[in-house]
Amino acid sequence: MLITNIEYIPNKEIIEHYGVVSGSTVRAKHVGRDLMAGLKNIVGGELAGYTELLQESRDEAMSRMKKQARSMGANAILNVRFSTSSISAGASELYVYGTAVKIKNV
Amino acid sequence: MFELYIFLGLTLLGYISGSIIEKNHYKRIRKREAALLDLPTIALKKPLTDEGIEHVKLITGSVVISIDYFKKILAGLINFFGGNISAYETLIDRARREAILRMKESAKGASEIINIRIETTSISKNTKNVGAIEVIAYGTAIYR
Numbered sequence: 001m002l003i004t005n006i007e008y009i010p011n012k013e014i015i016e017h018y019g020v021v022s023g024s025t026v027r028a029k030h031v032g033r034d035l036m037a038g039l040k041n042i043v044g045g046e047l048a049g050y051t052e053l054l055q056e057s058r059d060e061a062m063s064r065m066k067k068q069a070r071s072m073g074a075n076a077i078l079n080v081r082f083s084t085s086s087i088s089a090g091a092s093e094l095y096v097y098g099t100a101v102k103i104k105n106v
Numbered sequence: 107m108f109e110l111y112i113f114l115g116l117t118l119l120g121y122i123s124g125s126i127i128e129k130n131h132y133k134r135i136r137k138r139e140a141a142l143l144d145l146p147t148i149a150l151k152k153p154l155t156d157e158g159i160e161h162v163k164l165i166t167g168s169v170v171i172s173i174d175y176f177k178k179i180l181a182g183l184i185n186f187f188g189g190n191i192s193a194y195e196t197l198i199d200r201a202r203r204e205a206i207l208r209m210k211e212s213a214k215g216a217s218e219i220i221n222i223r224i225e226t227t228s229i230s231k232n233t234k235n236v237g238a239i240e241v242i243a244y245g246t247a248i249y250r
Binding site: 058082 | 116119120123124127128131151152153156159161162163164166168169170171172173174175177178204220221223225227228229237238240242244245246248
């Protein structure tokens with residue numbers, strides 16, 4: 001599965017469009033990590049636990065998107081965009097979407 | 107009275123550790139940026155030429171950086187009187203540059219990175235103030 005955030009794939013031809021595919025996850029905070037974050041909120045610096053947590057959730061959203069694309073018969077996703085929104089104080093939603101297409105070599 | 111001491115202690119701790127962490131972080135950022143200068147990172151939607159492109163790949167880099175206690179208090183004060191909150195400016199600047207660096211570091215062997223986008227979100231315990239910010243940078247790595 002080829003994934004890019006540009007509108008075409010160089011040296012490949014798009015033979016079919018399948019429309020928008022997307023994946024999302026909603027992640028709540030982890031209690032243990034939140035404790036560390038509370039301390040870090042005083043001294044400043046990177047919250048490595050949160051970076052990891054959000055990265056994991058984003059990978060999960062990506063794999064859901066890929067699964068959807070694969071079930072349609074696509075072999076590439078173009079013009080992928082990420083978006084994050086905090087739903088409530090404790091949870092955030094990670095959303096990823098793109099256009100599923102079928103490509104072949106020129 | 108006791109609460110005042112705690113407040114002052116936390117502010118002082120935040121000021122000292124916050125400025126040390128920020129200084130060290132900027133030092134690291136500058137060093138890594140200099141090392142990665144030869145990898146062009148552009149916001150164009152197309153590569154300059156399609157010739158010789160073997161494959162393309164979506165790459166991402168993300169970071170969550172927390173504010174310190176001193177900056178929080180300072181920002182609160184500035185919020186009241188108005189003006190530039192420079193404490194937030196350096197925080198966001200650090201996070202963006204770090205995210206771009208991580209993205210570039212994950213693209214080993216690429217000849218360029220195109221169409222980069224940067225997304226910023228604030229993560230906070232309550233909706234009133236900024237606790238931490240998350241920045242994600244993503245783009246398409248071109249391998250020739």
